[in-house]
Amino acid sequence: AQSVTQLGSHVSVSEGALVLLRCNYSSSVPPYLFWYVQYPNQGLQLLLKYTTGATLVKGINGFEAEFKKSETSFHLTKPSAHMSDAAEYFCAVSLNQGGKLIFGQGTELSVKP
Amino acid sequence: DTGVSQDPRHKITKRGQNVTFRCDPISEHNRLYWYRQTLGQGPEFLTYFQNEAQLEKSRLLSDRFSAERPKGSFSTLEIQRTEQGDSAMYLCASSPRGAAIGETQYFGPGTRLLVL
Numbered sequence: 001a002q003s004v005t006q007l008g009s010h011v012s013v014s015e016g017a018l019v020l021l022r023c024n025y026s027s028s029v030p031p032y033l034f035w036y037v038q039y040p041n042q043g044l045q046l047l048l049k050y051t052t053g054a055t056l057v058k059g060i061n062g063f064e065a066e067f068k069k070s071e072t073s074f075h076l077t078k079p080s081a082h083m084s085d086a087a088e089y090f091c092a093v094s095l096n097q098g099g100k101l102i103f104g105q106g107t108e109l110s111v112k113p
Numbered sequence: 114d115t116g117v118s119q120d121p122r123h124k125i126t127k128r129g130q131n132v133t134f135r136c137d138p139i140s141e142h143n144r145l146y147w148y149r150q151t152l153g154q155g156p157e158f159l160t161y162f163q164n165e166a167q168l169e170k171s172r173l174l175s176d177r178f179s180a181e182r183p184k185g186s187f188s189t190l191e192i193q194r195t196e197q198g199d200s201a202m203y204l205c206a207s208s209p210r211g212a213a214i215g216e217t218q219y220f221g222p223g224t225r226l227l228v229l
Contacts, residue, residue: 004155009153032215034217036220041222041225042222042223043117043204043220043221043222043223044156044204044206044220045220046217046218046219049215049217051215052215090155090156092155094215094216099144099146099161099208099215099216099218100146100158100161100169101146101148101156101158101218102158103155103156103157104155105153105154105155106153106154106155
Protein backbone atom coordinates (compact mmCIF):
# COMPACT_ATOMS: atom_id res chain seq x y z
CA ALA A 1 0.00 0.00 0.00
CA GLN A 2 1.13 3.50 -0.77
CA SER A 3 2.14 5.76 2.08
CA VAL A 4 3.88 9.05 2.64
CA THR A 5 6.15 10.04 5.51
CA GLN A 6 7.16 13.60 6.22
CA LEU A 7 10.14 13.84 8.52
CA GLY A 8 9.70 16.62 11.04
CA SER A 9 6.29 17.92 11.97
CA HIS A 10 7.78 21.34 12.62
CA VAL A 11 10.65 23.10 10.86
CA SER A 12 11.91 26.55 11.79
CA VAL A 13 14.28 28.60 9.63
CA SER A 14 15.51 32.15 9.57
CA GLU A 15 14.44 34.52 6.84
CA GLY A 16 16.83 34.13 3.92
CA ALA A 17 17.92 30.64 4.94
CA LEU A 18 17.52 27.44 2.95
CA VAL A 19 14.22 25.62 3.34
CA LEU A 20 14.32 21.81 3.23
CA LEU A 21 11.17 19.79 3.89
CA ARG A 22 11.57 16.04 3.70
CA CYS A 23 9.18 13.55 2.15
CA ASN A 24 9.60 9.82 1.63
CA TYR A 25 7.07 7.57 -0.01
CA SER A 26 6.39 3.90 -0.45
CA SER A 27 4.80 2.69 -3.62
CA SER A 28 4.74 -0.56 -5.51
CA VAL A 29 4.30 1.25 -8.80
CA PRO A 30 5.76 4.45 -10.26
CA PRO A 31 4.31 7.22 -8.12
CA TYR A 32 2.89 10.59 -8.93
CA LEU A 33 4.02 13.00 -6.24
CA PHE A 34 2.71 16.35 -5.10
CA TRP A 35 3.50 19.13 -2.68
CA TYR A 36 0.66 21.28 -1.43
CA VAL A 37 0.74 24.31 0.87
CA GLN A 38 -1.99 25.26 3.31
CA TYR A 39 -2.27 28.68 4.92
CA PRO A 40 -4.32 29.03 8.12
CA ASN A 41 -8.03 28.44 7.66
CA GLN A 42 -7.64 27.90 3.93
CA GLY A 43 -7.70 24.99 1.53
CA LEU A 44 -4.68 23.43 -0.12
CA GLN A 45 -2.80 25.02 -2.99
CA LEU A 46 -0.58 23.03 -5.35
CA LEU A 47 3.10 24.00 -5.20
CA LEU A 48 4.43 21.46 -7.69
CA LYS A 49 4.04 17.90 -8.89
CA TYR A 50 6.05 15.10 -10.45
CA THR A 51 4.40 12.82 -12.97
CA THR A 52 6.96 11.77 -15.56
CA GLY A 53 10.05 13.19 -17.22
CA ALA A 54 12.52 15.53 -15.55
CA THR A 55 13.11 14.56 -11.94
CA LEU A 56 13.80 18.14 -10.80
CA VAL A 57 10.48 19.91 -10.68
CA LYS A 58 10.07 23.65 -10.28
CA GLY A 59 6.97 25.08 -8.71
CA ILE A 60 5.47 28.35 -7.62
CA ASN A 61 6.98 30.84 -5.19
CA GLY A 62 10.54 29.65 -5.85
CA PHE A 63 10.05 26.11 -4.56
CA GLU A 64 11.43 23.02 -6.23
CA ALA A 65 11.61 19.31 -5.51
CA GLU A 66 13.64 16.42 -6.81
CA PHE A 67 12.29 12.93 -7.35
CA LYS A 68 14.89 10.34 -6.33
CA LYS A 69 13.64 6.87 -7.06
CA SER A 70 16.61 5.13 -5.43
CA GLU A 71 15.93 6.97 -2.17
CA THR A 72 12.12 6.97 -2.54
CA SER A 73 12.22 10.65 -1.72
CA PHE A 74 10.67 13.87 -2.97
CA HIS A 75 12.13 16.59 -0.77
CA LEU A 76 10.98 20.20 -1.15
CA THR A 77 13.52 23.01 -1.16
CA LYS A 78 13.70 26.77 -1.50
CA PRO A 79 17.03 28.63 -1.52
CA SER A 80 15.90 31.61 0.54
CA ALA A 81 12.95 31.64 2.93
CA HIS A 82 10.52 34.54 3.09
CA MET A 83 8.22 35.37 5.97
CA SER A 84 5.28 34.67 3.67
CA ASP A 85 6.41 31.04 3.34
CA ALA A 86 5.22 30.29 6.88
CA ALA A 87 2.48 27.68 6.41
CA GLU A 88 1.73 23.96 6.56
CA TYR A 89 3.20 21.84 3.78
CA PHE A 90 1.86 18.48 2.68
CA CYS A 91 3.46 15.85 0.51
CA ALA A 92 1.09 13.49 -1.27
CA VAL A 93 1.13 10.51 -3.61
CA SER A 94 -1.49 9.71 -6.19
CA LEU A 95 -2.68 6.15 -6.57
CA ASN A 96 -3.07 4.59 -9.96
CA GLN A 97 -6.77 4.08 -9.57
CA GLY A 98 -9.15 6.91 -9.01
CA GLY A 99 -6.52 9.55 -8.57
CA LYS A 100 -7.19 9.94 -4.87
CA LEU A 101 -4.35 11.49 -2.91
CA ILE A 102 -2.61 9.93 0.07
CA PHE A 103 -1.14 12.69 2.22
CA GLY A 104 1.66 12.81 4.72
CA GLN A 105 0.99 14.24 8.14
CA GLY A 106 2.31 17.65 7.19
CA THR A 107 5.22 19.88 8.16
CA GLU A 108 4.62 23.28 9.69
CA LEU A 109 7.20 25.78 8.49
CA SER A 110 8.01 28.77 10.68
CA VAL A 111 10.18 31.62 9.40
CA LYS A 112 11.98 33.79 11.92
CA PRO A 113 12.89 37.39 11.09
CA ASP B 114 -12.84 30.84 -13.86
CA THR B 115 -13.86 30.63 -10.24
CA GLY B 116 -12.28 28.09 -7.95
CA VAL B 117 -13.87 25.36 -5.88
CA SER B 118 -16.35 26.77 -3.40
CA GLN B 119 -17.74 25.22 -0.24
CA ASP B 120 -20.66 26.17 1.92
CA PRO B 121 -20.86 26.77 4.80
CA ARG B 122 -17.32 27.68 5.82
CA HIS B 123 -18.04 26.97 9.47
CA LYS B 124 -20.67 24.84 11.18
CA ILE B 125 -21.28 24.32 14.88
CA THR B 126 -23.80 21.67 15.81
CA LYS B 127 -24.86 19.61 18.76
CA ARG B 128 -24.15 15.91 18.99
CA GLY B 129 -26.88 13.90 17.35
CA GLN B 130 -27.89 16.54 14.82
CA ASN B 131 -27.62 16.09 11.05
CA VAL B 132 -25.47 18.41 8.95
CA THR B 133 -25.06 18.87 5.21
CA PHE B 134 -22.19 20.50 3.35
CA ARG B 135 -22.12 21.63 -0.22
CA CYS B 136 -19.26 21.74 -2.72
CA ASP B 137 -19.31 23.48 -6.09
CA PRO B 138 -16.40 22.29 -8.26
CA ILE B 139 -14.67 24.21 -10.99
CA SER B 140 -16.91 24.29 -14.02
CA GLU B 141 -16.56 21.23 -16.28
CA HIS B 142 -14.36 19.33 -13.87
CA ASN B 143 -15.37 15.69 -14.07
CA ARG B 144 -13.94 14.39 -10.82
CA LEU B 145 -14.90 15.55 -7.37
CA TYR B 146 -13.26 14.39 -4.14
CA TRP B 147 -14.07 14.72 -0.45
CA TYR B 148 -11.38 14.63 2.22
CA ARG B 149 -11.42 15.04 5.98
CA GLN B 150 -8.66 16.79 7.89
CA THR B 151 -8.33 16.66 11.66
CA LEU B 152 -6.13 18.99 13.64
CA GLY B 153 -2.45 18.45 13.01
CA GLN B 154 -2.99 15.78 10.36
CA GLY B 155 -2.97 15.57 6.61
CA PRO B 156 -6.21 15.23 4.70
CA GLU B 157 -7.71 11.74 4.51
CA PHE B 158 -9.66 10.54 1.50
CA LEU B 159 -13.38 9.95 2.00
CA THR B 160 -14.97 9.46 -1.41
CA TYR B 161 -14.90 10.57 -5.03
CA PHE B 162 -17.20 10.99 -8.01
CA GLN B 163 -16.67 10.71 -11.74
CA ASN B 164 -19.48 12.89 -13.03
CA GLU B 165 -22.53 11.70 -11.06
CA ALA B 166 -21.18 8.24 -10.25
CA GLN B 167 -19.70 7.61 -6.83
CA LEU B 168 -16.77 5.34 -7.63
CA GLU B 169 -15.06 4.79 -4.30
CA LYS B 170 -15.77 5.20 -0.61
CA SER B 171 -13.20 5.00 2.14
CA ARG B 172 -13.69 2.78 5.15
CA LEU B 173 -13.59 6.05 7.08
CA LEU B 174 -17.00 6.81 5.64
CA SER B 175 -19.35 5.14 8.09
CA ASP B 176 -23.05 4.50 7.47
CA ARG B 177 -23.78 7.91 8.97
CA PHE B 178 -22.06 9.60 6.05
CA SER B 179 -23.59 9.95 2.61
CA ALA B 180 -22.46 11.90 -0.42
CA GLU B 181 -24.23 12.74 -3.64
CA ARG B 182 -23.45 14.51 -6.86
CA PRO B 183 -26.70 14.84 -8.78
CA LYS B 184 -26.30 15.72 -12.44
CA GLY B 185 -22.56 15.64 -12.07
CA SER B 186 -22.31 19.23 -10.89
CA PHE B 187 -22.27 20.22 -7.22
CA SER B 188 -21.93 17.66 -4.46
CA THR B 189 -23.32 17.36 -0.96
CA LEU B 190 -21.90 15.51 2.02
CA GLU B 191 -24.34 14.69 4.81
CA ILE B 192 -23.48 13.46 8.26
CA GLN B 193 -26.33 11.99 10.27
CA ARG B 194 -26.39 11.76 14.06
CA THR B 195 -23.15 13.68 14.42
CA GLU B 196 -20.59 12.64 17.01
CA GLN B 197 -17.82 14.67 18.61
CA GLY B 198 -15.32 12.62 16.64
CA ASP B 199 -16.76 14.08 13.43
CA SER B 200 -15.28 17.47 14.31
CA ALA B 201 -12.85 18.23 11.49
CA MET B 202 -12.26 20.26 8.37
CA TYR B 203 -14.07 18.77 5.36
CA LEU B 204 -12.30 19.55 2.11
CA CYS B 205 -13.61 19.24 -1.40
CA ALA B 206 -11.44 19.06 -4.50
CA SER B 207 -12.06 18.73 -8.22
CA SER B 208 -9.95 17.73 -11.19
CA PRO B 209 -10.55 18.15 -14.91
CA ARG B 210 -11.32 15.80 -17.74
CA GLY B 211 -11.45 12.62 -15.69
CA ALA B 212 -7.81 11.83 -16.34
CA ALA B 213 -7.11 10.67 -12.85
CA ILE B 214 -3.48 9.73 -12.77
CA GLY B 215 -1.23 12.66 -11.99
CA GLU B 216 -4.01 15.17 -12.55
CA THR B 217 -3.95 18.21 -10.30
CA GLN B 218 -6.70 18.42 -7.73
CA TYR B 219 -7.94 21.91 -6.93
CA PHE B 220 -9.11 22.34 -3.37
CA GLY B 221 -11.84 24.46 -1.89
CA PRO B 222 -11.45 26.44 1.34
CA GLY B 223 -13.09 23.71 3.40
CA THR B 224 -15.95 23.50 5.87
CA ARG B 225 -14.89 23.42 9.50
CA LEU B 226 -17.29 21.36 11.61
CA LEU B 227 -17.44 21.51 15.38
CA VAL B 228 -19.69 19.04 17.17
CA LEU B 229 -20.49 19.99 20.76
